[in-house]
Amino acid sequence: MKHQVTIKDIARKLGVSTSTVSRALKDHPDISVKTREAVKELANILGYKPNMIALNLKHSRTNTIGVLVPEVEHYFFSSVLNGVEEVAYKNNFSVMVFQSNESYMREVLIAQNFLTNRVDGVLASFSKNTHDFSHFKQIIENEIPLVFFDRERGELHADSVIVDDYSGAYHAVSHLISKGSRRIAFYSAPEHLVLGKNRLEGYKAALEDHGITYNPELVYSCDTFDEAEKISRSILKKHDRPDAIFAVNDLTAIGAMKVAKKLGLRVPDDIRFVGFENSRSSWICEPELTTVDQFGFELGKEATGLLLARIKLNTFEYEVERRMMKTQVVVRGTT
Amino acid sequence: MKHQVTIKDIARKLGVSTSTVSRALKDHPDISVKTREAVKELANILGYKPNMIALNLKHSRTNTIGVLVPEVEHYFFSSVLNGVEEVAYKNNFSVMVFQSNESYMREVLIAQNFLTNRVDGVLASFSKNTHDFSHFKQIIENEIPLVFFDRERGELHADSVIVDDYSGAYHAVSHLISKGSRRIAFYSAPEHLVLGKNRLEGYKAALEDHGITYNPELVYSCDTFDEAEKISRSILKKHDRPDAIFAVNDLTAIGAMKVAKKLGLRVPDDIRFVGFENSRSSWICEPELTTVDQFGFELGKEATGLLLARIKLNTFEYEVERRMMKTQVVVRGTT
DNA sequence: CAAATGTGCGCACAAAGTTACGGAAAATTC
DNA sequence: GAATTTTCCGTAACTTTGTGCGCACATTTG
Numbered sequence: 001m002k003h004q005v006t007i008k009d010i011a012r013k014l015g016v017s018t019s020t021v022s023r024a025l026k027d028h029p030d031i032s033v034k035t036r037e038a039v040k041e042l043a044n045i046l047g048y049k050p051n052m053i054a055l056n057l058k059h060s061r062t063n064t065i066g067v068l069v070p071e072v073e074h075y076f077f078s079s080v081l082n083g084v085e086e087v088a089y090k091n092n093f094s095v096m097v098f099q100s101n102e103s104y105m106r107e108v109l110i111a112q113n114f115l116t117n118r119v120d121g122v123l124a125s126f127s128k129n130t131h132d133f134s135h136f137k138q139i140i141e142n143e144i145p146l147v148f149f150d151r152e153r154g155e156l157h158a159d160s161v162i163v164d165d166y167s168g169a170y171h172a173v174s175h176l177i178s179k180g181s182r183r184i185a186f187y188s189a190p191e192h193l194v195l196g197k198n199r200l201e202g203y204k205a206a207l208e209d210h211g212i213t214y215n216p217e218l219v220y221s222c223d224t225f226d227e228a229e230k231i232s233r234s235i236l237k238k239h240d241r242p243d244a245i246f247a248v249n250d251l252t253a254i255g256a257m258k259v260a261k262k263l264g265l266r267v268p269d270d271i272r273f274v275g276f277e278n279s280r281s282s283w284i285c286e287p288e289l290t291t292v293d294q295f296g297f298e299l300g301k302e303a304t305g306l307l308l309a310r311i312k313l314n315t316f317e318y319e320v321e322r323r324m325m326k327t328q329v330v331v332r333g334t335t
Numbered sequence: 336m337k338h339q340v341t342i343k344d345i346a347r348k349l350g351v352s353t354s355t356v357s358r359a360l361k362d363h364p365d366i367s368v369k370t371r372e373a374v375k376e377l378a379n380i381l382g383y384k385p386n387m388i389a390l391n392l393k394h395s396r397t398n399t400i401g402v403l404v405p406e407v408e409h410y411f412f413s414s415v416l417n418g419v420e421e422v423a424y425k426n427n428f429s430v431m432v433f434q435s436n437e438s439y440m441r442e443v444l445i446a447q448n449f450l451t452n453r454v455d456g457v458l459a460s461f462s463k464n465t466h467d468f469s470h471f472k473q474i475i476e477n478e479i480p481l482v483f484f485d486r487e488r489g490e491l492h493a494d495s496v497i498v499d500d501y502s503g504a505y506h507a508v509s510h511l512i513s514k515g516s517r518r519i520a521f522y523s524a525p526e527h528l529v530l531g532k533n534r535l536e537g538y539k540a541a542l543e544d545h546g547i548t549y550n551p552e553l554v555y556s557c558d559t560f561d562e563a564e565k566i567s568r569s570i571l572k573k574h575d576r577p578d579a580i581f582a583v584n585d586l587t588a589i590g591a592m593k594v595a596k597k598l599g600l601r602v603p604d605d606i607r608f609v610g611f612e613n614s615r616s617s618w619i620c621e622p623e624l625t626t627v628d629q630f631g632f633e634l635g636k637e638a639t640g641l642l643l644a645r646i647k648l649n650t651f652e653y654e655v656e657r658r659m660m661k662t663q664v665v666v667r668g669t670t
Numbered sequence: 671c672a673a674a675t676g677t678g679c680g681c682a683c684a685a686a687g688t689t690a691c692g693g694a695a696a697a698t699t700c
Numbered sequence: 701g702a703a704t705t706t707t708c709c710g711t712a713a714c715t716t717t718g719t720g721c722g723c724a725c726a727t728t729t730g
Binding site: 339341342343353354356357358361363385386388389390392393394 | 715716717718719
């Protein structure tokens with residue numbers, strides 16, 4: 001890397017002090033118009049760019065927020081990211097994105113990284129395999145504002161912005177029932193994720209409200225395409241197979257549907273499917289998938305707005321907030 | 336943000352100087368074992384973390400590489416990103432990811448950001464709408480190593496790691512011909528992207544090598560799902576419709592296939608499809624899409640390895656390299 | 671016992687930029 | 701013409717960490 005043009009270079013060439021250059025560039029009234037113009041002109045010619053690192057050191061802030069995300073490959077998370085960037089850029093903040101790849105180890109390293117890089121705030125969606133939260137506690141102990149999104153953890157001093165999983169699941173299942181389904185299977189996320197529990201509750205409530213007894217045997221732990229392909233084969237071959245499957249995300253629903261079609265089942269006549277995400281994939285598969293829109297973009301904007309507000313507060317004495325994003329059932333060909 | 340624990344805090348509490356603390360933490364032999372132990376113990380208790388910002392300022396490097404990417408939502412780019420992170424983390428580099436969203440304006444801002452944040456190197460895949468490259472020239476003028484990936488620009492002092500678009504297209508089209516297709520349409524990216532030109536050349540070469548005359552009327556500028564849905568309607572209704580479509584990416588191919596199926600055409604009997612990407616979507620659609628695997632993960636690793644080597648070189652006097660990644664035709668149901 | 675060597679640690683400065691304070695020269699006032 | 705104010709700019713301190721140099725004291729050597 002070449003020697004970057006500094007305020008010193010300008011000062012030397014003009015025969016003035018660095019403080020004069022600094023003030024001239026910021027239109028400080030103490031500096032004469034002549035000097036100011038000269039400084040600005042030379043700064044332009046030399047291509048001077050203020051060194052953010054020095055500024056950050058002085059102000060002990062970086063104007064950077066760190067984002068921890070399981071995998072950007074998921075449509076939901078990449079749409080959240082778009083929302084995050086939208087708001088961050090408007091407020092002159094940079095965004096550092098880190099993927100945990102659903103690995104606890106990597107997540108801990110990333111949290112360390114946030115501390116050593118002194119990010120001003122953190123947006124985090126922890127991995128499925130995270131059961132110990134001391135790395136987040138460290139961030140909180142350093143009084144760096146932390147906002148969880150999508151996946152939350154109640155007992156920490158951290159805000160959270162999450163999808164209204166309960167009502168999303170409730171409406172999705174109600175929709176299936178209104179179409180005539182009675183034996184509705186649920187492919188669920190691990191229950192230690194609050195979202196898994198909430199969706200299960202929504203699922204149960206919808207059943208009960210429509211006079212259907214909850215049957216725990218219809219609930220499976222399965223949240224990827226591959227797993228869905230694997231377990232669906234045996235599930236769908238049974239004579240008392242479900243007449244609908246509600247899955248925790250779109251790809252899981254699509255994986256199950258693929259198996260159903262291979263087994264000769266007609267969608268939606270023999271079996272219905274509902275996903276959760278409203279991803280690109282949901283209108284690529286055939287028939288197009290009925291799904292619950294999670295409004296990731298809006299969630300990203302909301303979470304970032306909240307985080308920036310916390311950062312600007314400049315105190316850590318705030319009441320933790322928990323915001324819930326609306327969802328919407330998008331009805332398509334699979335129901 | 337709370338006052339972070341600094342080397343000074345430790346020094347004050349122990350009644351020694353900051354330099355002693357600094358050396359003690361780095362096992363400098365000048366420091367007595369007793370002092371060293373005391374320092375380390377207190378550092379642990381207080382939760383001391385070295386301030387990277389100060390270190391960066393001192394060393395004028397940040398151990399950070401900036402990545403400019405059109406959209407992480409694309410499978411190809413997110414898989415590249417995974418490769419980038421893999422290599423970067425292993426070498427103790429952080430990765431800052433920025434999306435241009437195919438917007439030239441945003442790209443220029445991001446390039447500025449790279450400069451003010453003094454990243455040590457840049458990986459970039461510029462937007463489709465970028466025709467002026469002065470923002471990249473600025474990066475180069477500052478002697479910050481720059482590696483283009485996927486999309487390249489020859490005349491700049493920047494390495495590039497790209498997909499072998501020519502041979503990918505050549506083999507894809509040859510495969511279609513071997514299956515019996517003769518009127519093969521090409522849904523192409525804008526030609527000012529080198530990759531668009533190269534794939535067109537590969538397409539032409541494959542046709543000619545198999546004795547088929549190149550017909551420019553079968554080449555369309557179309558590289559998104561939506562556009563494909565729009566233009567395919569009229570194209571496929573013609574009596575001299577193509578008997579195969581080779582598309583610049585998977586989603587475009589899938590969009591076209593969707594229209595074909597709606598028009599009652601049987602895939603692959605009436606019309607064949609080949610995409611380019613080997614994305615998740617390619618095995619979600621039905622029939623599963625034959626496509627050209629771009630090996631994004633490997634490309635990301637390769638590009639990052641090259642960039643890190645440039646950074647370590649510590650001089651800007653190197654011969655620019657141009658690396659080509661192999662591709663592979665993945666045959667599935669659409670051909 | 672003096673000189674030479676070794677040990678352990680602090681001072682000062684470096685990185686780039688901001689800013690309180692002070693001081694010299696010019697402009698104004700009486 | 702002297703006193704005061706204003707204008708304009710420089711000095712030095714400050715953010716955190718690392719390091720060359722040197723100082724003070726202790727130990728070893730002749």
